[in-house]
Amino acid sequence: MLAIVCPGQGAQKPGFLSPWLELTGVREALASMSDAAGVDLIRHGTESDAETIRDTAVAQPLLVAAGITAADCLVGGDGFAAGTQADLLAGHSVGEVTAAALSGVLSTEDAMRLVAVRSRAMATAAAAEPTSMAAVVGGNREEVLAAIEQHGLAPANINSAAQVVAAGGAEQIKALIAEPPAKARVILLQVAGAFHTRYMAPARGELADFTAQVSVNDPLGQCPLVSNAGGEILTDGRRYLDLIVDQVASPVDWEACMRVFAQRGVTGILEIAPAGTLTGLAKRDLKGVALQNLNTPGDLDAATDFLNEHGENHFGESSDEVDPDKEN
Structure with missing residues (x-):
């Protein structure tokens, strides 16, 4: 198959x-x-x-x-x-x-x-306004999604059991990076904007x-x-x-x-x-x-x-x- x-x-x-x-x-x-x-x-x-x-x-x-x-x-x-x-x-x-x-x-x-x-x-x-995306790797899925929502962001990509990509305002992405969910890493992606939002x-x-x-x-x-x-x-x-x-x-x-x-x-x-x-x-x-x-x-x-x-x-x-x- x-x-x-x-x-x-x-x-x-x-x-x-x-x-x-x-x-x-x-x-x-x-x-x-x-x-x-x-x-x-x-x-x-x-x-x-x-x-x-x-x-x-x-x-x-x-x-x-x-x-x-x-x-x-x-x-x-x-x-x-x-x-x-x-x-x-x-x-x-x-x-x-x-x-x-x-x-x-x-x-x-x-x-x-x-x-x-x-x-x-x-x-x-x-290009209309400053937005960005960041990969959240690891952590508990429910806690990761809750943290993304708390920062006013959206889960743009559900890539795997261990990776969710958050997207939204550039300042909100910076805040998520500074305050990541427990046991998770947040990695800024080199993209032009908040795709899939x-x-x-x-x-x-x-x-x-x-x-x-x-x-x-x-x-x-x-x-x-x-x-x-x-x-x-x-x-x-x-x-x-x-x-x-x-x-x-x-x-x-x-x-x-x-x-x-x-x-x-x-x-x-x-x-x-x-x-x-x-x-x-x-x-x-x-x-x-x-x-x-x-x-x-x-x-x-x-x-x-x-x-x-x-x-x-x-x-x-x-x-x-x-x-x-x-x-x-």
Whole structure:
């Protein structure tokens, strides 16, 4: 039972697209995605420094393009095929746009157009007033959530059993760092604003206007998508796209997605480039599940073997049917 997962903002690193450009057809594909997004993905993915690619309007298109590129190379030039070879498909935050492209819900062009609108709208909303985010690691979950609320903040990301990201006013974040919950560490994140909170409401409205005009499909094959909205399991493309829009100003519940993986009996998780963040969370919360990162072309052979081993439903082998009562 295979889950393919797509990382969110913060996973990007300077030069991380460089190795992929050595493969035939990648430069041309990235040039086409650059045109759709209005961002020079080749330059930013190979030459720009960490500060430049931290910019929301640059980071998000880069991440979606990287995921599509890696999936295309994995399955011989058709990223949609990667999605159909999985039993579950999910993305963290902007990674949901990547997942929508890999599943066939969105075309590559529309995915890049959507992430361009999303990233610019979120950057504009973030610039409206001083806001920030901080990861709260450890501590008792109820006490952590209570402390976040007491400081006038919101839990923007529920990443794992041991990590919640708080978001809100910059001064309130500073106060939380100065007065952390018992047995917890609070780490300031280098982000532009309070994403996935009420501060992003203007961005949500702009994205909703855009997606109303976008063609959407149901996921290809038999691979449901797992949403950041409480782990809702979806086979309807329009519903998935609506939740991607809502997600801009709503919490990302990745812990719920991992619970779905456990309930569905996932045996292997493949994280698409730039990989490592989500498999890192799974290593702590999903003991015994095999993990594979696809970061560079050098990982393609291992990733292919991983697909063959864990994607049984799509490689000519039979597996037990999923218990419908396990859906949440």
